[in-house]
Amino acid sequence: MSDKQQVFVRRRIEAVAGLLALGLVMLLVRAVDLQWLQADYLTSLAEKQRYRQFTAVAPRGPILDSKGRTLAESVEIPSIAAMADEVPAGRVNELARALGLPSEKVDRKLNKRHGFVWLARQVPPSIARKVMALNIPGVRMETEWRRYHPMGPETGHLLGFVGIDGKGLEGVERSWNAALTGEAGIRQVRRDARGHSLPDGVWLREATAGKSIKLTTDASIQSIAYAALAEGVRSQKAKGGSVVVMRPKDGAILAMVNWPGYNPNNYRQYKPGQWRNRAVTDVFEPGSTMKPFSVAAALASGKWQPDSIVYCEKGAMQVADYTIHDDHPEGWLDVTGILVKSSNIGVAKMALDIGADPLHDMLTKAGFGQRSHMGLGGESPGIVLSPDRWGPVETANIAFGQGIAVTPLQLAAAFSVLANEGLYVAPMLVEGGIDAPQNAGRRVMDASIARQVMSMLEYATSEDGTGSKAVPVGYRVAGKTGTAQKPDARGRYSKGKYTAVFAGVAPVDDPQLVIVVVIDEPQKSMYGGQVAAPVFRHIAESALPYLGVPAQITNQGQWQAMEIATEAPVFAADSTYGMSMREVRRFAASRGLRLHVRGSGWVTRQKPANVASLNSGEELEVWLNE
Missing domain, CATH: 3.40.710.10 (DD-peptidase/beta-lactamase superfamily)
Known part of the structure; x- marks a missing residue:
């Protein structure tokens, strides 16, 4: 091998070695960047790919009457949700039939969306069981709270009602919404290597029920x-x-x-x-x-x-x-x-x-x-x-x-x-x-x-x-x-x-x-x-x-006793003929008689005819005429 060829080979070797060294340096820099400089960011990104979070509405506090009887309460009810990007497109029609919804509506909720999405909220348990029996990937059943008023229309206008998101919209439910509303919880679910949600999950913050309110209503x-x-x-x-x-x-x-x-x-x-x-x-x-x-x-x-x-x-x-x-x-x-x-x-x-x-x-x-x-x-x-x-x-x-x-x-x-x-x-x-x-x-x-x-x-x-x-x-x-x-x-x-x-x-x-x-x-x-x-x-x-207030049944017949608020002088007369309405009332009050008056003006007739024979508590009836 000539000297010229040797130089050429050596330079090639040096070039390759330089490239290898540069590659090693770049790998080292990248490793430092990934392991130290971007460690927190990449860890959180991995966690996001592995876990997903969603908010869980808390139950509202009950509304009670004055004796502690329930007028409004929150009851658990199933809702159907999904991780939109995990539901197979070929099973949307099957899912829609089970929900009793048009397939176009379900497809709109899932199409071009990622992450958690509600498909049907607060559904009957029978529908929830039918959907879950299909075992469609990404579809899950969640528990929500629905407001229930046991007295129905009898308290409708007074208590009002609550929307599907748990906010009071009318009546007591709206006016005292802040006190009745609980603190929402945060639930975290895991995903497998393919991104499918796993059935287990943990509460990052458990939901706290709202306060109860006791009304004066009976x-x-x-x-x-x-x-x-x-x-x-x-x-x-x-x-x-x-x-x-x-x-x-x-x-x-x-x-x-x-x-x-x-x-x-x-x-x-x-x-x-x-x-x-x-x-x-x-x-x-x-x-x-x-x-x-x-x-x-x-x-x-x-x-x-x-x-x-x-x-x-x-x-x-x-x-x-x-x-x-x-x-x-x-x-x-x-x-x-x-x-x-x-x-x-x-x-x-x-x-x-x-x-x-x-x-x-x-x-x-x-x-x-x-x-x-x-x-x-x-x-x-x-x-x-x-x-x-x-x-x-x-x-x-x-x-x-x-x-x-x-x-x-x-x-x-x-x-x-x-x-x-x-x-x-x-x-x-x-x-x-x-x-x-x-x-x-x-x-x-x-x-x-x-x-x-x-x-x-x-x-x-x-x-x-x-x-x-x-x-x-x-x-x-x-x-x-x-x-x-x-x-x-x-x-x-x-x-x-x-x-x-x-x-x-x-x-x-x-x-x-x-x-x-x-x-x-x-x-x-x-x-x-x-x-x-x-x-x-x-x-x-x-x-x-x-309320414990008994009726007072007496022998008064059809007439009621009338009380006069003012003090009245004692009348010595034995007849009411010619008296005005004011005078005959004073006369009756002075003797404790129960008075029944007909007409207006002055007395022209009385019953009984002999007023002097009446005792306290007995009835005097008079007719007045102008």
């Missing part, structure tokens, strides 16, 4: 109210109705129902307009149920006394360019008679006498025109105009419940003022203080005035009054009927659409319940005494014994 009274309302609406072929049952001493809402109802377990089958809780969202003109507060304002002014008399103009009175009518024309009536006969003219005269400001002040103190802040979303404040916008017509109208709009909840809270001897206690729905208002109570009227109005309202439920059909046997009830024309689309009063109302307290001697019944557009009768009062009676006669 499930039994809720059922009683719902059944009575449904029967009342159906019997009158009405459009709908609402009932609120409240315990006056602490403002606890014992029942809140609407008809027609909806089942929150299948809420998608109903229109959104059917979901709202009309007892707090919808307003209506209260009609004559506003008169007790107008009377209270007049008594509080000092210008009027319970035995003051008013001439009711024989059923028609002109105020400015507007004529006020009474359904039953009356002459002279005292303040009690105005409520008993439900005279628009009588209460309008009293309101015009005291003026707009005192009446407005009484109404706002009683809670009208403002939200109760009980916690339910969508609550309406109602409509009470500023007194500077009240002329004589507005003042007169508002006194008998027109030109003002209230919710059933507001009316119940206002009647609780009368039951509480003048103290307003805010409505309360949640026990124990989760967003519950501080119910210290505020003074709305003097206790003596509240007692006087309650006495008048008790007489309004006697056979002389418009609310006689509200009285259960053996119980004393104080209440007021209301009938109000509904405004039409043009803002005028409709001639054929009415709201029938009854609001009352029972029993009078120890108020346990305030019940407000509102019936929307009854067809057979428009009067609150004929339509709403019987619903009140059905609720009271079932709820009071349930």
Whole structure:
């Protein structure tokens, strides 16, 4: 081999050795890069290829009634999911048939997607078993939580419902969603070398259930109210109705129902307009149920006394360019008679006498025109105009419940003022203080005035009054009927659409319940005494014994005793002939007689003829005429 060839061979060897050395250096650099510089990144990348994570929704806390009975709870239910890139394309049709879904819909969920995807959530167990029996790679069954309301429509409007992702969308479920919602968990699953998920898994963070909430509602009274309302609406072929049952001493809402109802377990089958809780969202003109507060304002002014008399103009009175009518024309009536006969003219005269400001002040103190802040979303404040916008017509109208709009909840809270001897206690729905208002109570009227109005309202439920059909046997009830024309689309009063109302307290001697019944557009009768009062009676006669308040059955016959709040002088007369209504009431009170009055004006007939023979507790019946 020549020298030249030797040099060539040596250079080739050197070149090869250099390349080998360079390769070794590059390998060393790469090894350092992989093992040290990128170690954390590559480790996490490997873990991601080996493991996958998904979020597991936590169960919501239960909703309980005041006795600890379950009103809403979360139950486990299967859902079908998949790792989209692991499902064989050839088995999509088979999977869709088992799920009962169009194959195109399943294919859209899987196509061009990677990782975890829901195929069908909250399916019946039978479908879940059928899918899993196919043993399709990448398809898995997961456990979710579904909200269940055991009382169905009876609590639908009050409790609301929960969406498929576990968020409250209506009612209590929405208003107290933060407290009821639990903390979601994180679950990790392993994959094999081909990327297929393995059946085992571990919790990186276990799901934590939400807090329970205890309501003031009583499930039994809720059922009683719902059944009575449904029967009342159906019997009158009405459009709908609402009932609120409240315990006056602490403002606890014992029942809140609407008809027609909806089942929150299948809420998608109903229109959104059917979901709202009309007892707090919808307003209506209260009609004559506003008169007790107008009377209270007049008594509080000092210008009027319970035995003051008013001439009711024989059923028609002109105020400015507007004529006020009474359904039953009356002459002279005292303040009690105005409520008993439900005279628009009588209460309008009293309101015009005291003026707009005192009446407005009484109404706002009683809670009208403002939200109760009980916690339910969508609550309406109602409509009470500023007194500077009240002329004589507005003042007169508002006194008998027109030109003002209230919710059933507001009316119940206002009647609780009368039951509480003048103290307003805010409505309360949640026990124990989760967003519950501080119910210290505020003074709305003097206790003596509240007692006087309650006495008048008790007489309004006697056979002389418009609310006689509200009285259960053996119980004393104080209440007021209301009938109000509904405004039409043009803002005028409709001639054929009415709201029938009854609001009352029972029993009078120890108020346990305030019940407000509102019936929307009854067809057979428009009067609150004929339509709403019987619903009140059905609720009271079932709820009071349930609460441990027994009926007091006496030998009173068909008449009820009437209590007079004021002290009355002793009358020496042996006859009531020629006495006014005020005088004959004082006469009956002085002797402890049970009085039944017919007509108005002055006494022209009495029964028995010999009043002197009557003993305390016996009945005196008189007829009055002008």
